[in-house]
Amino acid sequence: MRGPRGGLWGGRGAVLAAIPMLAIVAVPLIALAGASSPSDIAAGARHPLFAPALWLSARTTVASLAVIVAAGTPLAWWLARSSGRGVRAAELLVDLPVVIPPAVMGIALLQTFGPRGLLGPALASLGIHLPFTTAAVVAAQVVVSAPFYIQGAAAAFRRVDEDLLIVARTLGQSPAGAFFRIAVPLALPGMVAGAALSWARALGEFGATLFFAGNFSGSTQTMPLAIYTALESDTRVAVALALVLAGASVLLLVPLRALPSLLSRRLDRPSRSPHARGRPK
Amino acid sequence: MKWQVRVRARAGGFDLDATIAGDRAPCVLIGPNGSGKTTLLRVVSGGHPPLAGRIRVGERVLYDSDAGVCLAPEERRIGYVPQGYGLFPHLSVLDNVAFGLAAASPRRSRGRRRAAAAGLLEEIDCGHLADRLPVKLSGGERQRVALARALLPEPELLLLDEPLAALDAATRRDMRSYLAGHLAARGRPALVVTHDVRDVHALEAPAVHAMEEGRIVQSGSPAHLAAQPASDFVGEFFRPAGAVRRQRRNW
Numbered sequence: 001m002r003g004p005r006g007g008l009w010g011g012r013g014a015v016l017a018a019i020p021m022l023a024i025v026a027v028p029l030i031a032l033a034g035a036s037s038p039s040d041i042a043a044g045a046r047h048p049l050f051a052p053a054l055w056l057s058a059r060t061t062v063a064s065l066a067v068i069v070a071a072g073t074p075l076a077w078w079l080a081r082s083s084g085r086g087v088r089a090a091e092l093l094v095d096l097p098v099v100i101p102p103a104v105m106g107i108a109l110l111q112t113f114g115p116r117g118l119l120g121p122a123l124a125s126l127g128i129h130l131p132f133t134t135a136a137v138v139a140a141q142v143v144v145s146a147p148f149y150i151q152g153a154a155a156a157f158r159r160v161d162e163d164l165l166i167v168a169r170t171l172g173q174s175p176a177g178a179f180f181r182i183a184v185p186l187a188l189p190g191m192v193a194g195a196a197l198s199w200a201r202a203l204g205e206f207g208a209t210l211f212f213a214g215n216f217s218g219s220t221q222t223m224p225l226a227i228y229t230a231l232e233s234d235t236r237v238a239v240a241l242a243l244v245l246a247g248a249s250v251l252l253l254v255p256l257r258a259l260p261s262l263l264s265r266r267l268d269r270p271s272r273s274p275h276a277r278g279r280p281k
Numbered sequence: 282m283k284w285q286v287r288v289r290a291r292a293g294g295f296d297l298d299a300t301i302a303g304d305r306a307p308c309v310l311i312g313p314n315g316s317g318k319t320t321l322l323r324v325v326s327g328g329h330p331p332l333a334g335r336i337r338v339g340e341r342v343l344y345d346s347d348a349g350v351c352l353a354p355e356e357r358r359i360g361y362v363p364q365g366y367g368l369f370p371h372l373s374v375l376d377n378v379a380f381g382l383a384a385a386s387p388r389r390s391r392g393r394r395r396a397a398a399a400g401l402l403e404e405i406d407c408g409h410l411a412d413r414l415p416v417k418l419s420g421g422e423r424q425r426v427a428l429a430r431a432l433l434p435e436p437e438l439l440l441l442d443e444p445l446a447a448l449d450a451a452t453r454r455d456m457r458s459y460l461a462g463h464l465a466a467r468g469r470p471a472l473v474v475t476h477d478v479r480d481v482h483a484l485e486a487p488a489v490h491a492m493e494e495g496r497i498v499q500s501g502s503p504a505h506l507a508a509q510p511a512s513d514f515v516g517e518f519f520r521p522a523g524a525v526r527r528q529r530r531n532w
């Protein structure tokens with residue numbers, strides 16, 4: 001498929017033009033990696049802020065990912081399989097948290113669930129107080145990172161050939177049967193890629209969490225907030241925490257980047273043939 | 282078994298308004314690209330909602346807007362083979378063929394479903410393909426497997442959308458006689474979309490329906506359409522010189 005290495009567009013000029021951006025991304029990471037000695041990292045890991053923050057980040061991101069996949073998959077399916085003005089409007093709405101600053105989302109959540117918010121008093125009468133709890137951390141992560149999963153899953157669902165779904169139905173499957181037996185297996189690489197992005201975004205969530213959940217060690221202080229807190233007292237601890245978080249992200253990224261392509265290589269989509277596309281005539 | 286389709290539907294940029302009928306012999310649907318043939322098949326299969334009309338196969342009413350009847354695709358007992366055959370890329374050939382028995386009643390065990398599918402694959406000389414993924418099949422093999430998958434649940438009406446279009450010329454000749462033999466032996470109705478007059482002759486279809494811009498412009502025997510074409514398209518379709526030209530383009 002690809003020609004000789006470099007090919008038509010991989011000449012020296014193209015490489016030179018690509019270097020500045022690559023450097024902008026890479027240099028800070030290299031600086032971070034070089035800033036700490038192994039003993040510093042070990043000291044950072046022993047710091048009292050570290051373990052509770054890591055454990056809280058792990059718990060809350062798993063919980064928010066579960067909520068996002070459970071509630072986001074039906075939404076993604078609907079966005080992918082329907083058309084009309086309502087669907088386009090819903091698509092815009094889903095994309096909004098990507099462009100709205102997280103701090104603004106945090107304020108919006110307070111306006112919803114706070115003591116004088118839209119739903120706060122009603123929930124309070126039921127004995128539910130969301131702000132400044134661990135549940136608020138999860139809520140902030142869900143709102144901010146859900147679009148990444150929904151967009152990825154909807155794009156993957158859109159690539160599922162309509163004819164395959166119709167054939168599955170004529171072969172006796174209910175709508176749910178066609179969804180789980182055909183649509184989900186075929187869309188799985190895209191769904192996993194979207195979930196990975198979403199998880200990474202939730203892991204780094206800072207602004208909305210700080211405003212809506214606060215910064216209390218053990219209950220709402222996730223890794224990014226712990227870095228922020230540590231920076232006020234001891235830069236070395238902040239750097240060590242940052243390195244651990246970066247390491248965890250990289251560890252997450254590698255398998256999550258490899259998984260979708262592994263999954264889709266197994267299928268080796270035959271849809272390159274012009275007849276495999278389902279367009280009505 | 283007689284069947285009858287009379288439907289109106291919205292399709293892309295135009296309105297579909299078609300009435301066709303047939304009995305146990307294969308029936309052919311022709312028409313230029315974008316004339317609504319695929320949409321009509323989808324409407325009959327239940328995959329595209331019509332606006333109004335009535336679809337009847339034998340004694341069963343699948344759709345009747347006046348009576349408020351609209352069976353789901355899984356209740357229609359229709360076999361649908363779309364363009365490109367619609368094999369499920371993540372399932373082996375065996376699991377593709379057995380797929381139609383998964384939701385059938387009475388329920389059969391997975392082992393018995395796979396045994397039934399394997400038996401059918403042997404019958405069509407495709408037993409050696411059972412473990413392959415569809416992407417590893419040739420065009421002719423895909424066609425056979427897709428046909429086997431559609432036939433295993435014993436549908437009452439079979440819909441084939443350009444079953445031979447994706448094949449190279451030599452395979453197409455083989456598959457044309459294979460398809461004609463199978464449809465004749467089965468003795469159940471089929472509606473076949475094609476762009477090739479030789480398919481009409483090979484299937485010995487007693488009736489051809491020509492569709493243009495969502496409407497049936499002519500219905501009748503191949504001889505009648507050839508002798509008195511109602512439109513330029515029909516004339517071109519049956520004109521021997523036109524057939525030769527088309528043939529060259531395809532080769």
